[in-house]
Each structure stands twice: as structure tokens, then as C-alpha cells.
Amino acid sequence: MEHTYLKALGKSEVRIPSIGMGTWGIGGYGTRDTSRDKEAVEALQQGIELGMWLIDTAEMYGAGHSEELVGQAIKDSPREKVFIISKVLNTHLEYKEVIKACQRSLERLQTDFIDLYLIHFPSYRIPLEETMGAMENLVEQGLVRFIGVSNFPLNLMKEAQGYLGKTEIQANEVKYNLKCRYDEKDLLPYCQRERVTLIAYTPLEEGSLADNKLLQEVGKKYGKTAAQVALNWLICKENVITIPKAVNLRHLQENAEAMGWRISQEDLAQLSAAF
């Protein structure tokens, strides 16, 4: 049975925390917001200390400011002690644009490479083959270690893989939580069979699962909170990791402590059936 602290990334040998940190809203949402920079950098550093040393960001978040804050937060960590995910927006999917977008992200992150680089959303305008060629080129140049996709349905993810030569798609980042189970039908079983990491975003349904009565009830048995049960339900699944976003220090602590233990099979089944 897979560990609920460290898991393999896709088919690679690299092991990553099953709970990392999301950054949508850190440094702004669709626009740059510098009003909470200090708090955000401290929260990211605290999360790394707590074992959530995987950070999910994107060129889109805070119009680039999120990546700048991640860069500040990891500046003093040895680079191999953090795992950085970033994403190229679907308006930059032409070959040359992908390369340029990645270079800009590297500058904002103040680092030489991104651990996992994802296509944020599919584009129905730019041929996928062109984009995948550029993604593979980034790996060849050493600017990114691994590549993947986000918000890709199964058929498109398979198509994307078909355009790659030596490189593998190691992850697909999709919305997945107790209330949002669309991908359980096809995508999740495929990812588990073919060893592609499914990165579950919005795992707390933007915080609302933290107040859920049934989750609180189940949590009492384990001495855990509702949010911890919601996160553990995800990471108990093979090949699934998750990236809750938290700035509040109590939330960060709670999220980190959702790793390293397991809900019983019986309780997992009860939860899956109840939602």
C-alpha cells in the first residue's frame, strides 16, 4: 500500500509529499495584489517546514506575483528540498510562447528549473502536437524536470502523450474532492493503472468541506478535523496527491497533519457513498 506521506511522481523515481500547497490567491487572483506579501511568504515557509514542500503555482496566479512570492519563500531553502509546480496559460501554447512563458516563470521564481511544468488548460486553437513539442524541448534544455497537464480529459491526455518522444506525462491536475467526483469514472482508474499522478485541486471545496458534519463525526474517531478527513480521503487513493491552499497558520498545521495516517477502508467507503 502506498505511503500517505511520500508518493512517487508518475512513473518517476522522484518522491513528493502527498499534500503540498496551492497558491491561487497568494499574491492575487487574476491580478497582482501585494497587500499580503509578508504573510504569504511566511505561510509558504511555514508549510515547507511542516513537510508540505511541494508548491503549486502558475504564471496566471496574481498575474505572475504568486510565482514571485514562491521565489522569495524558497530562496533560502536548498533547491532540492522543494518541489515546484508551475503552469503555462492556454494563451501561450504556441511553440515559442511556451518557451518564453517558462523563461519568465523561472525569472519570477528565481530558479534554474521548474520541477513539474503543466499546461494549465487545453487550447482548442493551437495544435496540441506543437505545444507538446515545446514542452519536451523544455525538458531537453533542462529548464523543467517533468511535464504534465491540467484540466485535460482522459482522451486529450492520451493524445498529448502520443505526441511525446522520450518524455512522459507524469501528472494531470484536476478538480477532485468528496463533492466533485467527475474524474472517478475514467481518468482516475487510468492514472492509477498507467502511473500518472492525479493532483487533486480545490480539495476542500474552497474551505466548505471543513465545516461538514459527517466529516467532523468521522474525524472524532481519529482525533482529526473535518478538513483533515477530506484531505486524507483523497491521499488514501493510489496515485493521488493534493494541494490545499492555506495562509492561516492553523490551517497549514492541520493540512500537514492530514498526512501520515489512514482512514479505515470501511470509513472511506462510507464517505464515498455519503457524498
Ligand SMILES: NC(=O)c1ccc[n+]([C@@H]2O[C@H](COP(=O)([O-])OP(=O)(O)OC[C@H]3O[C@@H](n4cnc5c(N)ncnc54)[C@H](OP(=O)(O)O)[C@@H]3O)[C@@H](O)[C@H]2O)c1
Ligand atoms: N489547475 C487548475 O486549474 C486549478 C484550479 C483551481 C485551483 N488550483 C490549485 O489548487 C489549489 C487549491 O485549491 P483552491 O485554492 O481553489 O481551494 P481549497 O484549497 O479547496 O480551499 C482554499 C480555502 O480553504 C481554506 N482552508 C485551507 N485549509 C483549511 C483547513 N484546514 N480548514 C479550513 N479551511 C481551510 C483556505 O483559507 P486560508 O487561506 O485563510 O487558510 C482557503 O480559503 C489552488 O490554490 C491552486 O494552486 C488549480
